[in-house]
Amino acid sequence: KPAPAPKPAPKVEEAPPPPGVLELIDPMEVNRMFVRSERLNSEAVVEFVRALCTVSLEELRSDRPRVFGLTKIVEIAHFNMSRIRLVWTRIWAVLADYFVTVGCHPNLQIAMYAVDSLRQLAMKFLERDELASYTFQNDFLKPFVVVMRQSPSVEIRELIIRCVSQMVLARVANIKSGWKSMFMVFTTAATDSQRSIVALAFETIEKIVREYFSHITETEVATFTDCVNCLIAFTNAHFNMDISLNAIAFLRFCALKLAEGAIGQLALPEAPEPVNGAAAAASEDPETTSMYFWFPLLAGLSELTFDSRPPIRKSALEVLFDILKDHGALFSASFWARVFDSVLFPIFDHVRAADA
Numbered sequence: 001k002p003a004p005a006p007k008p009a010p011k012v013e014e015a016p017p018p019p020g021v022l023e024l025i026d027p028m029e030v031n032r033m034f035v036r037s038e039r040l041n042s043e044a045v046v047e048f049v050r051a052l053c054t055v056s057l058e059e060l061r062s063d064r065p066r067v068f069g070l071t072k073i074v075e076i077a078h079f080n081m082s083r084i085r086l087v088w089t090r091i092w093a094v095l096a097d098y099f100v101t102v103g104c105h106p107n108l109q110i111a112m113y114a115v116d117s118l119r120q121l122a123m124k125f126l127e128r129d130e131l132a133s134y135t136f137q138n139d140f141l142k143p144f145v146v147v148m149r150q151s152p153s154v155e156i157r158e159l160i161i162r163c164v165s166q167m168v169l170a171r172v173a174n175i176k177s178g179w180k181s182m183f184m185v186f187t188t189a190a191t192d193s194q195r196s197i198v199a200l201a202f203e204t205i206e207k208i209v210r211e212y213f214s215h216i217t218e219t220e221v222a223t224f225t226d227c228v229n230c231l232i233a234f235t236n237a238h239f240n241m242d243i244s245l246n247a248i249a250f251l252r253f254c255a256l257k258l259a260e261g262a263i264g265q266l267a268l269p270e271a272p273e274p275v276n277g278a279a280a281a282a283s284e285d286p287e288t289t290s291m292y293f294w295f296p297l298l299a300g301l302s303e304l305t306f307d308s309r310p311p312i313r314k315s316a317l318e319v320l321f322d323i324l325k326d327h328g329a330l331f332s333a334s335f336w337a338r339v340f341d342s343v344l345f346p347i348f349d350h351v352r353a354a355d356a
Contacts, residue, residue, distance in 0.1 A: 034072050034075055034076055034079070035075075035079065037076050037079055037080060038079045038080050038082075038083075042083075042086075042087040042090070045080060045083075045087070045091065046087070046090050046091055046094065048076075049073070049076060049080075049091050049094050049095065050094050052069060052072060052073055052076065053069075053073065053094060053095070053097075053098040055069050056068075056069025056070050056072075056073060056098070056102075057069075057098070057101065057102075060102060060105060060107075060110060065107060065110055067110065067113060070102065070110075070113065070114065070117065071117075073095065073098065074117045074120065074121065077091075077095060077121050078121070078124065081121075081124065081125060085134075085136060088136075089136070089139070092139065092140060096139070096140075096142060096143050099114055099117075099118050099143045099147075100143050100146045100147055100150075102114035103115050103118065103143065103146075103147035103151065103156065104147055104150050104151050104156075108153060108155060108156070111151070111153060111156050112155065112156065112159060115144075115147065115156060115159050115160060115163065116159070116163070118143060118144065118163075119163040119166070119167070121140075122140060122141060122144075122163075122167055123166075123167060123170065123171065125137070125140050126167060126171040126174050126175060126178065127171070127174065128174070129174060130174070130176040130177060130178075132176075132220075134176075134177065135177040135180075136177070137175065137176055137177045137178030137181075138177040138178055138180045138181050140178070141164075141178050141181035141182065141185075142181055144160050144163070144164060144181065144185050145181050145184045145185055145188065147160060148160045148161075148185050148188045148189065149188050154194050154197070157189070157192060157194070157197055158194075158196065158197055158200065160185060161185070161186075161189055161197060161200050161201050161204070162200070164182055164185050164186070164204070165200075165201075165203075165204040167182070168182065168204060168207075168208060168212070169207075172212050172215050173215070175215065176218075176220065177220060179215075179216050179220070179223045179226065179227075180220075180223060180226055183223070183226040183227060183229075183230045184226070185201075186201045186204065186205055186230050186233075187226075187229060187230045187233045189201035190202070190230065190233035190234045190236070190237055191233060191236070191237075195239040195240070198234075198237050198239055198240065198243065199239075199240060199243065201234075202234055202237070202243050202246075202247070205230060205231070205234065205250075206246065206250075208227075209227070209231075209250045209253065209254075213253075213257060221293075224254070224258070224293055225292075225293060225296050227254065228251065228254055228296045228297050228300065229296055229300070231247045231250050231251050231254070231300075232247070232251070232296070232300035232303075232304075234246075234247035235247040235248055235251075235300070235304055235307075235312065235316070236304075236307075238309075241309065241311060241312075244309070244312050245311065245312070245315055248301070248304070248312070248315045248316055248319055249315075249319075251297055251300070251301060251319060252319045252322070252323065254297060255294075255297055255319075255323045255327060258293055258294065258297075258327075259326070259327040259330060291331065291332070291335045291338075294331070294335075295338070295342075297323075298320065298323070298324075298339060298343045299342060299343060301316045301317075301319055301320040301323075301343075302316075302320060302342075302343040302344070302346060302347060304316030305317050305320070305347050305350070306350055317347075320343075324339070
């Protein structure tokens with residue numbers, strides 16, 4: 001079912017300016033200054049955005065915060081989004097820090113206003129196609145990840161999940177490098193202390209895996225490991241046994257797709273980061289390139305066999321050995337050695353220790 005649309009950001013009561021100030025300012029001239037910001041050269045527009053962010057933060061720190069600067073920042077971002085990527089990247093480097101700061105504002109209304117504004121900008125940004133090997137989408141969506149990790153507000157974290165879910169449903173065909181940040185948001189949600197946030201995030205992950213799996217690897221196949229690690233995070237959700245079991249079932253599905261070659265031409269990322277033992281499987285040997293993608297999945301299932309919940313241990317063990325039995329013929333001898341050392345032997349060591 002479609003994810004519920006994010007609730008509209010609440011209105012923020014603004015403090016009036018000092019007496020006599022408005023009479024000295026022509027509103028049309030002020031508005032024209034922001035509209036014409038797209039005519040500024042690359043250096044000037046970056047400085048203009050930086051100055052406006054500084055003024056806006058001062059507004060928001062006052063006893064009676066005002067969102068005039070915040071609304072104008074959103075407008076400027078819209079007006080200048082069509083600039084060349086190099087300039088836009090510099091603009092967004094300033095705006096990203098700004099939105100993280102405001103998204104974590106102690107005033108809930110202001111924080112929600114900022115997150116909703118960020119959602120509007122992201123929806124517009126995702127209308128544009130992204131070329132292969134570029135990461136502009138990932139950079140654009142990172143503020144959602146940071147706020148999701150740092151905000152103490154349940155309402156803000158839930159709003160972020162709803163915003164990202166809406167982006168997936170509305171812009172799935174255009175999402176490329178943005179998948180990485182999206183999976184980071186959902187992975188963070190999987191460890192949330194609120195049951196409702198975990199369940200809400202898994203609803204979208206379930207839809208992504210069932211209906212949009214081909215989209216997540218069509219540009220950057222390394223996103224497959226982000227998906228796997230996200231599912232592994234949900235297997236550890238102790239609030240809901242069904243979520244954990246379904247996540248394990250989706251890991252089986254991922255293994256099947258990987259074995260079928262359904263995630264495209266596999267190639268190691270230029271600088272892979274160690275994730276659940278993935279780096280241990282990586283090698284310069286072309287024969288082991290595809291094994292980089294198997295290792296996070298196998299290692300994650302191996303760790304689940306130590307879970308305190310018997311149904312999870314049983315399901316993880318069953319899926320792990322089914323994968324090895326059904327797809328083990330794809331593994332090289334050297335990779336099988338790694339599987340025994342890092343995946344299977346720890347299971348037997350744990351059993352022996354428990355029986356001792």
